[in-house]
Amino acid sequence: MKKIEAIIRKTKFDELKEALLASDIDWFEYHDVHGIGQRRQERIYRGVQYSTDVIERVAITIVCRDIIAQPTIQVILKVANTGEVGDGRIFLSDIIDTYSIRTGENGDSVLKDKK
Amino acid sequence: MDELALSLDTVWMLLAAMLVFWMQPGFALCEAGFTRGKNTANILMKNFVDFMFGSLLFYFVGFGFMFGSEGSGFIGAPNWGDLSFYKGGLPVEGFLIFETVFCATAATIVSGAMTERTKFSMYLVYSAVISLFIYPIEGHWTWGGGWLCNDAADSFMMRHFGEVFHDFAGSAIVHSVGGVLALIGAIVLGPRRGKYGKDGKSRAIPGHNLTLASLGVFILWLGWFGFNPGSQLAASGEVNRVAISHVFLTTNLAAVAGGTATLFLTWIKYGKPSLSLTLNGVLAGLVGITAGCDLVSPLGAVIIGLICGIVLVYAIEFIDHRLHIDDPVGASSVHGVCGILGTLLTGLLSTSSGLLYGHGWSLLGAQSFGVLVIDLWAAGCGILLFYGIKKLHGIRVDARIEDEGLDVYEHGESCYN
Numbered sequence: 001m002k003k004i005e006a007i008i009r010k011t012k013f014d015e016l017k018e019a020l021l022a023s024d025i026d027w028f029e030y031h032d033v034h035g036i037g038q039r040r041q042e043r044i045y046r047g048v049q050y051s052t053d054v055i056e057r058v059a060i061t062i063v064c065r066d067i068i069a070q071p072t073i074q075v076i077l078k079v080a081n082t083g084e085v086g087d088g089r090i091f092l093s094d095i096i097d098t099y100s101i102r103t104g105e106n107g108d109s110v111l112k113d114k115k
Numbered sequence: 116m117d118e119l120a121l122s123l124d125t126v127w128m129l130l131a132a133m134l135v136f137w138m139q140p141g142f143a144l145c146e147a148g149f150t151r152g153k154n155t156a157n158i159l160m161k162n163f164v165d166f167m168f169g170s171l172l173f174y175f176v177g178f179g180f181m182f183g184s185e186g187s188g189f190i191g192a193p194n195w196g197d198l199s200f201y202k203g204g205l206p207v208e209g210f211l212i213f214e215t216v217f218c219a220t221a222a223t224i225v226s227g228a229m230t231e232r233t234k235f236s237m238y239l240v241y242s243a244v245i246s247l248f249i250y251p252i253e254g255h256w257t258w259g260g261g262w263l264c265n266d267a268a269d270s271f272m273m274r275h276f277g278e279v280f281h282d283f284a285g286s287a288i289v290h291s292v293g294g295v296l297a298l299i300g301a302i303v304l305g306p307r308r309g310k311y312g313k314d315g316k317s318r319a320i321p322g323h324n325l326t327l328a329s330l331g332v333f334i335l336w337l338g339w340f341g342f343n344p345g346s347q348l349a350a351s352g353e354v355n356r357v358a359i360s361h362v363f364l365t366t367n368l369a370a371v372a373g374g375t376a377t378l379f380l381t382w383i384k385y386g387k388p389s390l391s392l393t394l395n396g397v398l399a400g401l402v403g404i405t406a407g408c409d410l411v412s413p414l415g416a417v418i419i420g421l422i423c424g425i426v427l428v429y430a431i432e433f434i435d436h437r438l439h440i441d442d443p444v445g446a447s448s449v450h451g452v453c454g455i456l457g458t459l460l461t462g463l464l465s466t467s468s469g470l471l472y473g474h475g476w477s478l479l480g481a482q483s484f485g486v487l488v489i490d491l492w493a494a495g496c497g498i499l500l501f502y503g504i505k506k507l508h509g510i511r512v513d514a515r516i517e518d519e520g521l522d523v524y525e526h527g528e529s530c531y532n
Binding site: 043044045046047048049050 | 317318319320321322381384385386387389391392395428431432435436445
């Protein structure tokens with residue numbers, strides 16, 4: 001089992017959501033995140049220039065079977081890409097096991113991907 | 116016919132009073148929007164206090180201080196809730212309401228400049244003092260028929276200037292007094308924590324909701340259509356119906372000219388048209404036109420608006436970047452600087468007695484003297500009041516309260532849950 005964590009542009013979220021639902025992903029979580037990086041945006045408020053170092057992005061988390069991982073990553077790479085700096089990152093890691101709280105069973109069968 | 120005319124005048128005055136009352140939520144939203152969400156309950160509460168204290172105190176004593184003793188002397192006799200002394204054509208209770216909402220407007224200007232760091236209890240003291248003394252006394256000298264507006268041939272103003280001080284709806288009497296007190300309050304308090312960096316540079320502390328601030332400014336703008344045309348205090352007859360229509364037009368033209376000037380100036384200066392400053396620019400034009408809205412031509416109103424909108428931007432920069440006085444909403448620039456400016460520009464642009472229309476220096480002299488006297492009074496009272504509070508009790512909340520927000524510590528409730 002793998003965990004895919006992706007940090008993407010907010011503007012790409014709807015498109016990616018549709019793409020993930022159309023592929024083999026049954027469920028994923030997302031949350032709004034604030035990141036701070038070296039890149040700044042210039043703003044002006046009441047005549048005072050300042051730079052916002054806070055950058056708003058959406059983070060999505062997908063846990064899936066090994067064979068689903070690469071196709072899913074390819075979907076994200078394709079959909080969330082604009083070519084501009086700031087498109088985001090994908091992190092892939094191993095998951096030891098998954099349990100269903102309702103049935104108590106564990107293993108790949110809990111992840112009800114279509115395949 | 117006279118009966119009907121007086122009724123019409125009364126209805127217009129009360130309608131205008133409603134519109135001026137409506138400026139209270141305008142100020143409340145404007146100030147709330149320009150400040151941070153952790154202090155919103157506090158700023159809203161201050162706006163309620165200004166109106167509640169102002170109405171009570173003005174009814175019991177302030178009205179007498181302002182209109183009593185037929186304008187003679189330094190201060191009128193307090194009326195102690197008795198309105199029978201007032202001898203005017205309009206019903207006295209309606210007139211009291213009309214004057215009350217003006218008093219409350221002067222009071223509520225200050226809360227924005229002192230926001231996010233003032234002890235609530237000490238704000239109550241300030242709010243009571245302006246409605247009880249500061250405003251009614253200078254009001255006595257002017258609208259109360261006092262020495263600055265006394266047009267008898269041997270009066271002080273006529274002997275020295277040949278003109279009386281003219282402030283139709285209160286650029287000086289209401290707005291500059293509020294603005295000067297706002298400036299002094301902000302000086303005595305000191306800047307908000309984090310407003311100026313160690314290098315002395317000004318930092319932006321963006322307001323939490325410019326939607327609220329914009330709605331507040333639109334509401335104030337609507338309120339001004341009562342503030343200025345209502346100050347005619349009459350609507351019946353040809354003279355009055357023409358006058359209030361004229362004032363309506365000049366008021367609006369100055370507002371749009373002020374906003375437009377700020378819009379383009381910020382676009383040139385900062386590379387982008389700034390909403391937060393354009394909102395102030397509209398108010399700057401409105402404050403500026405208030406003194407001479409009856410005397411200047413529509414073109415004159417546009418000129419006043421443009422000048423106020425431009426001066427506003429430099430005033431805000433100067434007060435913030437150079438003087439390092441932290442006025443979160445720009446009350447000292449909008450109401451103080453543009454209030455004084457509008458009073459003086461009346462002396463230049465009045466079609467009947469202005470310098471630029473070839474009528475000599477009389478009115479400009481009277482305007483300069485009048486606004487100087489009024490604002491020295493406000494400044495003197497402000498210095499005594501705010502330094503007094505600071506010495507006796509402390510005016511500023513603890514650093515921890517300021518950091519975490521006044522809402523929770525001063526009021527025990529927060530606006531956003």
